Amino acid sequence: xxxxxxxxxxxxxxxxxxxxxxxxxxxxxxxxxxxxxxxxxxxxxxxxxxxxxxxxxxxxxxxxxxxxxxxxxxxxxxxxxxxxxxxxxxxxxxxxxxxxxxxxxxxxxxxxxxxxxxxxxxxxxxxxxxxxxxxxxxxxxxxxxxxxxxxxxxxxxxxxxxxxxxxxxxxxxxxxxxxxxxxxxxxxxxxxxxxxxxxxxxxxxxxxxxxxxxxxxxxxxxxxxxxxxxxxxxxxxxxxxxxxxxxxxxxxxxxxxxxxxxxxxxxxxxxxxxxxxxxxxxxxxxxxxxxxxxxxxxxxxxxxxxxxxxxxxxxxxxxxxxxxxxxxxxxxxxxxxxxxxxxxxxxxxxxxxxx
Numbered sequence: 145x146x147x148x149x150x151x152x153x154x155x156x157x158x159x160x161x162x163x164x165x166x167x168x169x170x171x172x173x174x175x176x177x178x179x180x181x182x183x184x185x186x187x188x189x190x191x192x193x194x195x196x197x198x199x200x201x202x203x204x205x206x207x208x209x210x211x212x213x214x215x216x217x218x219x220x221x222x223x224x225x226x227x228x229x230x231x232x233x234x235x236x237x238x239x240x241x242x243x244x245x246x247x248x249x250x251x252x253x254x255x256x257x258x259x260x261x262x263x264x265x266x267x268x269x270x271x272x273x274x275x276x277x278x279x280x281x282x283x284x285x286x287x288x289x290x291x292x293x294x295x296x297x298x299x300x301x302x303x304x305x306x307x308x309x310x311x312x313x314x315x316x317x318x319x320x321x322x323x324x325x326x327x328x329x330x331x332x333x334x335x336x337x338x339x340x341x342x343x344x345x346x347x348x349x350x351x352x353x354x355x356x357x358x359x360x361x362x363x364x365x366x367x368x369x370x371x372x373x374x375x376x377x378x379x380x381x382x383x384x385x386x387x388x389x390x391x392x393x394x395x396x397x398x399x400x401x402x403x404x405x406x407x408x409x410x411x412x413x414x415x416x417x418x419x420x421x422x423x424x425x426x427x428x429x430x431x432x433x434x435x436x437x438x439x440x441x442x443x444x445x446x447x448x449x450x451x452x453x454x455x456x457x458x459x460x461x462x463x464x465x466x467x468x469x470x471x472x473x474x475x476x477x478x479x480x481x482x483x484x485x486x487x488x489x490x491x492x493x494x495x496x497x498x499x
């Protein structure tokens with residue numbers, strides 16, 4: 145919690161404005177950037193809440209995440225990530241602003257003044273900022289739009305550093321941060337559910353278990369040697385596009401380099417995870433790639449527990465992948481199932497040999 149030091153609406157000294165911009169743009173982690181943005185705006189303007197909404201890819205519910213800054217006890221601020229509920233009137237207002245790429249200025253059902261500013265990139269909205277206050281907010285519209293532009297430009301730079309340049313998927317550099325973020329979110333949600341603070345409603349990416357899967361293109365060296373690296377790169381690019389199409393919004397996709405991909409999947413159980421991965425394997429098997437033609441993939445996966453290290457989980461999934469490669473390729477195998485049947489020995493801490 146941070147102490148309150150708000151200025152009157154529309155009366156922000158230049159020194160404080162510059163200090164706030166410097167404060168939130170020094171972050172290199174996107175979660176920290178999001179939290180700092182809403183806190184900076186809450187400190188600059190008299191508001192009840194500042195909300196940052198990030199757009200998702202689902203047409204049914206185009207919201208990926210929401211971060212809210214509100215007044216806490218002692219006139220301080222509390223910043224937290226919240227589950228985006230499709231039934232929330234404020235969320236529907238934000239979605240409308242993002243879809244129309246237009247500012248919304250209205251009053252909430254509780255009588256608060258509300259201002260919603262889309263975060264624009266290339267004639268579309270990648271998110272929105274929403275302010276709610278007892279006072280009229282038209283006087284701070286230019287300020288909020290300026291913060292939205294700075295945030296949009298800055299997050300584009302951060303995203304570029306986290307993305308694989310060929311496919312646009314997350315790169316290996318961002319894997320540990322993303323995995324830890326997912327585990328943290330799930331631990332917090334599990335605690336909130338246990339304490340009765342949130343409803344037991346399922347949102348995109350939620351599920352009792354998370355699985356880490358490693359996908360490898362079979363005989364990829366043969367593709368490069370036979371058809372050349374240009375066609376090899378085209379296979380990798382098309383495969384990445386197919387992964388985006390076939391997996392859910394909440395699943396996180398990475399390219400680790402070469403022909404190797406990693407996925408973080410939320411699933412109700414092992415059978416559900418296996419089914420999703422095998423469905424994609426069969427999709428690839430039935431697809432004809434330009435010039436190259438028939439391509440297959442092998443996949444190994446392992447369940448993640450809340451206390452796991454990323455290296456341990458990677459090693460489990462890698463051993464399952466190696467088993468698939470050694471037993472005919474073009475197949476999907478889970479580490480837990482292979483261990484229970486005696487096909488694989490359990491992975492012990494300190495015995496890791498990645499890839």
